Amino acid sequence: MSPSSLLPCRAGVSFKPQHFPCIAEAQQPLGFFEIHAENYMGAGGRPHAQLQHIRAHYALSVHGVGLSIGAPQPLDQDHLARLKQLCSRTEPQSVSEHLAWSAHDGVFFNDLLPLPYTEETLGLVAEHIDEVQTQLRRQILLENPATYIRFAHSTIPEPEFMHEIVRRTGCALLLDINNIYVSAINHGSDPLQDLSIFPIEHVREIHLAGHAESSEGSRPLLIDAHGSPVADPVMALYARTIAEAGPIPTLIEWDNDVPQWPQLLAQAHAAQSILDAHEGFSHHIAAA
Numbered sequence: 001m002s003p004s005s006l007l008p009c010r011a012g013v014s015f016k017p018q019h020f021p022c023i024a025e026a027q028q029p030l031g032f033f034e035i036h037a038e039n040y041m042g043a044g045g046r047p048h049a050q051l052q053h054i055r056a057h058y059a060l061s062v063h064g065v066g067l068s069i070g071a072p073q074p075l076d077q078d079h080l081a082r083l084k085q086l087c088s089r090t091e092p093q094s095v096s097e098h099l100a101w102s103a104h105d106g107v108f109f110n111d112l113l114p115l116p117y118t119e120e121t122l123g124l125v126a127e128h129i130d131e132v133q134t135q136l137r138r139q140i141l142l143e144n145p146a147t148y149i150r151f152a153h154s155t156i157p158e159p160e161f162m163h164e165i166v167r168r169t170g171c172a173l174l175l176d177i178n179n180i181y182v183s184a185i186n187h188g189s190d191p192l193q194d195l196s197i198f199p200i201e202h203v204r205e206i207h208l209a210g211h212a213e214s215s216e217g218s219r220p221l222l223i224d225a226h227g228s229p230v231a232d233p234v235m236a237l238y239a240r241t242i243a244e245a246g247p248i249p250t251l252i253e254w255d256n257d258v259p260q261w262p263q264l265l266a267q268a269h270a271a272q273s274i275l276d277a278h279e280g281f282s283h284h285i286a287a288a
Contacts, residue, residue: 007249011272022261032059041082096141116151146179146224176207209253227256
């Protein structure tokens with residue numbers, strides 16, 4: 001099984017087709033682009049032509065949203081086969097998925113739904129990750145979720161759950177700092193404390209994104225919306241993480257209300273300035 005994330009320790013952005021003319025006209029000051037795997041599982045056409053251009057000039061991260069790794073049923077073999085074909089075609093530096101479920105009995109819910117953190121769930125997720133890594137013949141990254149509820153029968157803290165997944169499967173982690181912040185505020189905990197116990201030594205990529213706030217109810221509810229700039233508190237958590245762990249490949253996610261290219265690039269520049277400030281940082285990340 002080949003290791004994942006040979007991504008450069010620089011800032012990247014999610015690729016959106018409307019930005020392709022700007023990207024194609026000149027080399028961009030970015031370390032990598034990331035795509036959602038499910039958008040490129042067709043046979044060809046313009047999407048794959050654009051993707052070929054991107055891949056010829058930049059490192060690539062493939063981020064899946066539809067494997068439903070946490071579902072209590074077998075993985076969709078057709079979906080997994082299409083993911084394998086995409087990876088064979090593009091040879092990305094990194095492949096990732098979510099610690100969540102999104103399908104049941106052939107119905108896809110178009111959302112990333114939370115899991116109870118129990119020994120039973122742990123065994124199920126580990127089994128599915130083993131299957132994915134065996135099929136792809138590569139290490140994948142598992143992303144921490146944004147959560148809005150907690151299960152009363154959860155028995156394992158999320159950081160411990162993710163650390164154990166790494167130990168059992170040899171996968172690595174994708175740390176979404178916005179998800180850490182959103183979950184902490186929603187559940188009344190301290191984002192900095194939650195981040196401090198995350199198994200950062202196994203992280204191979206970081207995600208930064210914007211969130212929205214619901215005005216309903218007596219307390220704030222943050223939503224991982226990916227439709228606005230990275231919030232200042234999230235960027236501050238990111239700066240703290242890089243200061244302590246050293247540079248890690250960092251993606252700006254912006255999937256809804258997608259801005260013009262200069263605004264997205266400015267977000268990447270903000271992350272890159274933090275990475276540059278710690279360019280000479282000497283650190284050691286334990287092998288996942």
